[in-house]
Amino acid sequence: MKIISINSCGSKVFSKRKWIKDLCVTENVQFLALQESKMTRLQLFRLESMWGNNQFDYALSLARGFSGGIISMWNPHSFVKENVWCFNHYLIVKVLWVRENIDVYMINVYAPQRLSDKVCVWNSITNFMASNNGDYILFGDWNSVREESERCGTEFSARDAHFFNDFIERSSLHEVVLGGLKYTWRLKDGSKFSKLDRFFVTNNIMSSLEDLKGKVLPRGFSDHSPIMLFQDKIDFSPTYFKVFDSWFERHDFDSKIHHSRSTEFTHLRDLKQSIIDLDLIIDTGTATAAEIESRHNFFKEQEDLTRLASLYALQKSRVKWDVEGDENSKYFHCYLKRKQKQQHIHGLMINGTWVTDPTTIKDMFFDLFSAKFEQAQSAVFFEPVSPIRSLTADDASLLEADFDGDEIEKAVWDCGSSKSPGPDGVYGIYGVVGVADAGNTVSDVDGTANAGGVDGTADADDADGTDVNACNVSSMKL
Structure with missing residues (x-):
């Protein structure tokens, strides 16, 4: 699944539409969201020229005046349209995500400039989400920042950021961390920067799609950089060794590593049957001392295996709870998973290129910390210490x-x-x-x-x- 969101700043120029088409073809996009298309009437040839072919479905909100206009296009084999809600500053499409077999509300947002208008849009989206339960993916140009560090060269409005963060919290949304460039909007002369374009998802999307990532693509024919939401599992290789604590209780731990657990369960079943057979012989009064001793040894071995099996089951249950949780801890597990995703290393910007290859990332971290902790020549000069005066042997005696x-x-x-x-x-x-x-x-x-x-x-x-x-x-x- 790949979703690209672009504030195109118009769609009339052919070179701009070709740039968007090349992005869709190169990245194999399944859902394209455009803001500020400036289309005042439906022109299908423009949509086809931006998608690359006529195998697409669409929904749009036409521009009013010289700005505005929202377009959503998608691959009908990946997403099946179920319903559409059209508003001035956002467009909602309810689709069936074929691969995951879930219904998702796709909200394409182009927020206004005035704070009062933005608050009205955010409240409207919150009310819609409250009255329509489901999974949501929100994207677009929000025209707001969440903190002062997301602006450069422009005045930061703490009041605007407060209302924006309050909307995110009230709607229970989670922002997808974007790799690549830090800012998504730049003035043409390069004097002002802001992070205005974002992806937001709800709890279920965040917890079910563990490999969900975001990326800021290189800027093209617009003052906004395209942003892309995609699934990509980065494997940093497994840990070197993983073992359960109960395994250390075994006296034959080294040899047991090379055998399957099915052999152990078969042995336990044989032990139980041997104990039953010996009990029948003992009940008849014809058992020898050796058979009585064997029954005692079998029973002790059975107890040891049963105790180890219970420890193993306890350890497995703890692992399962740690991964999945239960109905009482689901909220906390979702919170921890969200923090892990936010702190996860999605990639590195190396010489202006966004790199996601695990081997390259590990090599860069290794070189960085090796340079920081390597032994350096000390610049401190210590003068030679003069001999310490001491007593002679005669004086000491x-x-x-x-x-x-x-x-x-x-x-x-x-x-x-x-x-x-x-x-x-x-x-x-x-x-x-x-x-x-x-x-x-x-x-x-x-x-x-x-x-x-x-x-x-x-x-x-x-x-x-x-x-x-x-x-x-x-x-x-x-």
Whole structure:
């Protein structure tokens, strides 16, 4: 199925009609929609010259004045006309889609310029769709954009976009993503661009035709680019390996891959029959120990196979629900499928050419990310680090050595007399009582030789006759 929609900006010039005919023949079009034909009266030779032969059916809305005019033509072997509704700014044809065997409403739209008139057209289409249930495909020149990025060089009207998006939401329409050029309309001097031409479909069309795609064709004899709706399944090759989690439960997983599941079901049936036969023998009381053991092994193997079969069935049901959904989740599945189609890579624009070949697309993505993540030469220069100064082996061993008496004496006398407060918090004068080493005398603070008496009297013994031990150093406040 291929549908082409073109705002022809007139159909009087023969070269323009020939350009349209070449598009129809080259693309093998089954449905052609023209807007702004400017035909004020029916002229079949014009229609034939645009279609390429006389094997077509048609419906049209004639122009009123110097603008307007809508024409729909189709192949009667692909679409069978059932009814036609003709309005000033849109044309509805109800056809039977022979290939899919469904009824579809084809709406060819040429929207007016004024916002108030466009709102009236959109409301009229919404009311028609509400009163005529079915599948719809809408196409044409909508003269509106949905967001600011769809205009370039022209003023964006947020109010116009709001009403247009509201119409799409109220009618439950889904826009078909268009590949190829970004804009569908261009001023002749190339100073202004807009995306005015679009395809919309309803939920059932979007969900049932998973390979539905849109494309903007090269511009020809009109300031609008033709747009085409078609079905094309792009196969990016299957995933490398797909497996059910339940298969990992099998001890013979590797060998089972090479056998069909029918063998497994046959084995399970044989096991059940063997268990029944052994039960009959056991009931007669003539069973041997080996037969009883075999029955036990058969029963265990049957349980394992049954458990694996249930896991497989559960996995299959989850896969089926994930793909098809149920009556409670149909809405959400349709929404997810629509998001997947919108995010699907339909093709790439390479050097001005729209490419859909999967191999070429994968190669382009591979080259792109390979260039982004390849190792680059660093522009940062690091100066050489100067050697870190470290302790010598002698200094390191000195830090770990024990203190001797001379070091203790030196440390004590280096403290001075007023380095720290006394027990009462008052800075005072401290004298050293005792000696730092055996045989050496420690001088008092006033320089008087004293062997240890606290009263300043030279005395070699304590009051109790015990010698002053030279291994203790202490101080007291004088």
